[in-house]
Amino acid sequence: MGRTSAKAETGRKALLRQSVLDAAAKLFAERGFAGTSFQDIADALNVGRTALYYYFKSKEEVLASLVEEVTVVSDRQSAMLSARTDDDPVEVLRSMVSGHVELLLSHALQFRVVDRTEVELPPDLRAVHERSKRAVLDHFTTQIARGIQQGVFRPVDARVAAFALIGMCSWTTWWFHEGGRKTAREVAGILADLAVHGLLRSDDQRKTSGDPGDLFRQLHENLDCLEILYKRREAGA
């Protein structure tokens, strides 16, 4: 087999594998994991069990791939973004929220299935799933805590805030409809904006405390500038 056709073969295999995952996710969502057999997946794809066997050995293996595709990838993505510790925590958190929503909405059905099937996952797969979920929560918590430490975020409970943001993101897979009023990217932007604003200290708090003393100081500074300008002109005259 030539190099090009080998590549095409790999691409074709990946594509077919993805159709198996999509069909299985649809069945699991409709009938539940327990209510779906390996044969049902083969039937939905109009292929024999043997053909399906080429990609997955069991429906448990299909479910494992679905978990990998959603929770594990979420963890990897938020870990990567969260590692940018040189950047402004505000912008890092913004991209973490919008990135998470975009990932969720590009695999909404899969996320819903994994979410619903959680209790039915085989123990080792459930452990992977729980570990990844916990890691995503940790990345969000760390980033919020960093913002608080730098004085750009209000001193909230970082853990509870992280849960709140993740809840806001996860819920989108249950209400978002492709082709609705807003695109997935727009929804991601709106949620990231709400998340960041919810945590930011107000400009007033960051620049001045907003009390009369600070306002007077500001006025004095402006007057000092005026005085300097005036004296310069006097001296020049």
Add this chain to the structure above:
Amino acid sequence: MGRTSAKAETGRKALLRQSVLDAAAKLFAERGFAGTSFQDIADALNVGRTALYYYFKSKEEVLASLVEEVTVVSDRQSAMLSARTDDDPVEVLRSMVSGHVELLLSHALQFRVVDRTEVELPPDLRAVHERSKRAVLDHFTTQIARGIQQGVFRPVDARVAAFALIGMCSWTTWWFHEGGRKTAREVAGILADLAVHGLLRSDDQRKTSGDPGDLFRQLHENLDCLEILYKRREAGA
């Protein structure tokens, strides 16, 4: 039967009815609605089917009561709070979010069951559930829109923001643990605070637009005051 004992009887009946609901919710959560029989509920309570029959005619009727207890009550509560249109939309929204979280967390298991069993609900019950959920969303949307109109909230998409807040609230039933670091009331307060801050215009934006023109105007006003004071002293001298 005397008045007092009739009252006690009603109280006892309500209490027993609640134990049926609690036991059923636990079973539905563990085995799913389809995987639970009317007999299972009776067994869990250590009573016969006939005794159970006194409170509920079928497991569908039990599920109907669970839906009533969570979604319908959520609707009623947020409708009541949202009707306070004379009050500051910021404070109304704050109490809507914290009230919603407190209600959810006082019935966390029931909420999770109804959430999970959504697709299995009989059509008429599902319609009630969907209508109530939609109504809660509408109350949140209306209140956010009112705040935008009054210039206290930033001009965001009120519908998407309402979904975001409800998602933040609903998710608590999946992560909150009684007896953990924070009480339900504390979590409710933190989430309400995040929600409100996420929507509020900053103080700067509310008072002035924060652009150089506004800052100059502010400085001019201060200088006008100084000038008036100066002239008064000159005239008096």
